[in-house]
Amino acid sequence: MEQRNIEILDTTLRDGAQGEGISFSLEDKLNITRKLIKLGVSFVEAGNPASNPKDIQYFQRVSGMDTDQTNICAFGATRKKEIPVEEDQNVRSLLDAGTSWVVIFGKSWDLHVRDVLRTTLEENLAMIRDTVSFFRAHGRHVIFDAEHFFDGFKNAPEYALQALKAAEEAGAERLCLCDTNGACFPEEIAEITGKVVAQVRVPVGIHVHNDVGCAVANSMAAVAAGATHVQGTYIGFGERCGNANLSTIIANLQLKKGCRCIPPERMVRLTKTARYIAEMTNLALPASMPYVGKSAFAHKGGMHVDGIYKNSISFEHIPPETVGNTRNILVSEFAGRTAIANKIMALDGTVTRNSQVTGEIIEKLKELEYEGYAFESAAASFEIFARKQLGKYHPAFTLLYFKTLGEQPAVEAERSCSVMIKVQVGDTIEMTSAEGDGPVHALDVALRKALEVFYPVLAQVRLYDYKVRVMETRVGTAAKVRVLIESTDGVNYWTTVGLSTDILEASWQALRDSLEYKLIHEGLI
Known part of the structure; x- marks a missing residue:
């Protein structure tokens, strides 16, 4: 049977920009265009030059761009x-x-x-x-x-x-x-x-909106x-309930229906493109989004994980790397010994499923999760925890102290808090301060400012998402809080966790793990 060619018209920059809370700068639009060209869509519908000066400037700028096989369209x-x-x-x-x-x-x-x-x-x-x-x-x-x-x-x-x-x-x-x-x-x-x-x-x-899902x-x-021509926005956002999600449609048509939507060798860019556009749009990419979400190939239940290790097609409809995504074996008390052992063995090849340290780590993990930690959502913190248990952890720095000062009402609307921090790396002490729009923001800025003196690579890192959950509502303000921080260096994303009755202490734990995780994977500690 002859392969059908399906044209893809991406209207993220035009119809997507009509979504609530969406606003692209001129540079955002040009950068997203470059990503869509690299993906290989047939058309990019870029905007209405009659509607605003920004779109007129866009068309002037894009005229000199190498668009490969992609056609730029005015609307x-x-x-x-x-x-x-x-x-x-x-x-x-x-x-x-x-x-x-x-x-x-x-x-x-x-x-x-x-x-x-x-x-x-x-x-x-x-x-x-x-x-x-x-x-x-x-x-x-x-x-x-x-x-x-x-x-x-x-x-x-x-x-x-x-x-x-x-x-x-x-x-x-x-x-x-x-x-x-x-x-x-x-x-x-x-x-x-x-x-x-x-x-x-x-x-x-075909051009459809998603008002009935x-x-x-x-x-x-x-x-x-x-x-033979499909229009939509790349990750589905748009006016009201959004547009047809092209990242799903492209994968469905090309991987499931045998059509050709983009060059086959570019299918591996599907996830990277989705995460880039979410980043440019300042939206959190839904974890459950098909193909490109971080949970699309996540496995937690012990039986599922065991099946994946034995034969991946038993619980995965495609190999995640086909669309540039990765398998995520979630670590929790439900994951089973095999899943946790495989995570540990990736850090220390001498450890086996039946090693004593494996059992010790599993028991400690259960204790921590009982207290309120959530490592299934914070794989980076689990890795640091496991390294500590294996004797493979070397702290990047020592916190000597930090102090916070808040002002209410704030003198400056966007700078309601300041932090002074003192850290030590080796024999060298660095002391600095920073302002932020809250204590956690100020602490994050001050900590990275101090550590960038020793580790310039940390300038790439920023907080992408910050979540707080009160664990025991019945005890009110004395309850433990769990903080989850998602960080990014612009390419990779990782999540860390902290737990304490003090929200600043919980935030500190997650911030520390976040930066140390980056340094570990850069080979600096």
Whole structure:
């Protein structure tokens, strides 16, 4: 059977930017574009040059970029009603963007034509024809996005098809069917897409939102019905409930359905690209996200872990390295002796499953988890704990003391606390201070400031996420708190844990483990 080629259009920078709390700088947009080019998607829909000066600057900057096989697209609407297309300023700005491909959206739901555009059905079709013809006459390739197509087809199928035909006859080279409200189900998408594919001559695409949680399934259904062009955002964020998640769709189509969405050798970039975009967006990538989440190949239950070690396909649908992810054997009292022994053996090849030290570490682990530690979520702290038990731990520094000073109300809104810290490395003592927007932030800044004198590599490290959980709510403010800190050096991520009745002490434990973990893996201690 011949392999189907499926075009991927990533609209993270345009439709994704409409998500709540999402804001890209110009450099963010350029950097994300570079990552998507390296991944090998067919199209990057980068923005609407008529909407803001930042997008105009983007198109000026991207014109000099090596885009490999990826096409950069400008996005905009059909001409306004009753205005000649050549006089429409939005249309002119799209042309000035200079991209070889443009994405034009137009109305295909008669309700929208009457109630939103406030024009006639005939004028809307003329707006589509005129706009597509204009860009074709200027040598541009056109993708026509039929906005609200599925709602329009269910309400007035003849008119929805007329909108597509108007674009096709004017020269559009792709017709993309949009479930703009995100409320359709896979069987509806499949049936309607199949009918369209049978009636048009150009490739059909799909663009769906996730308002009923079916965006990935709907995209897959459209491809099964004949669509060969899929639009979405890379990790699914976007307006309201988000867009179809391309990191899932690409893997599903290419690894499960035998299609070709990106160059096969670039599939290993899937996870790295997802984490980079999450970082640029300042969003935590959901751990449970298929293929690219940190829990996608995580195993905790003893029977599952034992099965993985015997034959990985018993509990994994693909090898994690296929998409650039890694297997994560979670360490807890539920993990079983084999899982913990394998973690220990990776640190000391002389240790076996039945070694005395293995049993001692397991028993100590159970004690610590009973107290409230959570090593399954803090593998970096487990490694440091195990190294201590194995005699393979060498502290990077000694804390002599730290002092915190908070001001309420703060003199400066973003600097409510200061920390003075004194540390010793070898025979050298370093003392420094820092301000922060809270005691933990100030402690983090001060600690790294002191240690960077000895270990410059720590300048790469920053806190990515910080979580606090009260362990015994019944004892109120005297309760133990568990602090989980996720850190990153821009490439790798690791999590550490601290536990104490004092939130600063718990935070200190997690911070210390975080920096020492980085130094261990840099071979510096």
